[in-house]
Amino acid sequence: MMNDVYEKFLKSSEEFIFAENKPEKSDIIFVPGNGYPQMAEKAAELFKKGMADWILPSGKYSVVNGKFSGVLEKSNVYNKEYGTEWEFLRDVLIKNGVPDQKILKEDQATFTYENAIYSRQVTDHAELEIERAILCCKSYHARRCLMYYQLLYPETEFYVVPVNADGITRENWRKNEEGIDAVTGELSRIVKQFSLMLER
Template sequence: MQSRIITDISKYIFVDDELQKVDAIFLPGGSHPEQPEYAALLYREGYAKWIIPSSGVSVKRDKWPGVRSKAEIYDGDYHSDCEFFTDVLLKNGVPASAVIGENKSGHTRDNAFLSRVVIDEKGLEVKTAMIVCKAFHARRCLMLYQMAFPDVSFIVRPVHCYNITKDNWYTTEEGIDRVLGELTRCGNQFVVDIKNYLK
């Protein structure tokens, strides 16, 4: 039986909403193809009109880290998360006209706010949106995208890229580090934008 603290952290971090049709799917940066593969599936099934992959190179590194899984399928000379995600989307049946990339950001906050810049520049009307992200990244993504798009109604659809789930994160050192790290970053990054968000 889980203690209440584990249960409460799990409920907070691992957002998982019911699937529904939206105007756009946002893809915060990453190097696992499972994220854009799932987004492509949802696009093909008619769940969204546009997909917005995001991110250049992480601020933690000076170059793109490479494909984390299925490198035998996705073997391009990628230089950014956005470039990689775009290739995965195209290879999985998403037309180029539906992909609107953002390739300058280096962390999650900028994934959200620079995606807003791209959407505004394109003149797209987005009233509803979905975030497809790593499962343990869900709360922070939702928080930051909601701040960047305060008038948009969001849902989150998580992808399990690291085998870190709501049910097992507290059983491994890596899971604990990642989830508690997310908890800390949610607080730190919320402080940066809360005053603007509440205006």
């Protein structure tokens, strides 16, 4: 009986954290800041299929590190000196066939909530009405990312397209300590961060 309850808890946690949708034609593709190229590569793929008119990568660098901590994969392909996550993600998009004039700029955010806040400022400044949006993010980061963007774009319909960037997936997260830590860490951050935000 206890095993059944625990299994249900794990399954419901998994369903919650690993948010995912089939993308539909949207106004924009959001790519929250990071040092992995896979999310921007996926965004470029969707853009070239005609899934959106604009892409907005967002990010300065991690507030923890105080600087762009470098390209975490495919550094032989994306091998420039990047000052910000935005510069890196822009380079990934351009090298994957996205026209520079279709890439919006947000290079001030230092954590996920700021990605959403400053992205909203950018789209408002550009006078873009965002009715539908695609969100390309790391697989186990999907729910928290979606919740932040939904806070800033309450009228927007989002389609989450998660990407496996560092090996932790819906299928394997329970099988090693790194995956368990990543998913339970996301659950903890959602509870703590959103409870504080909703109290304000």
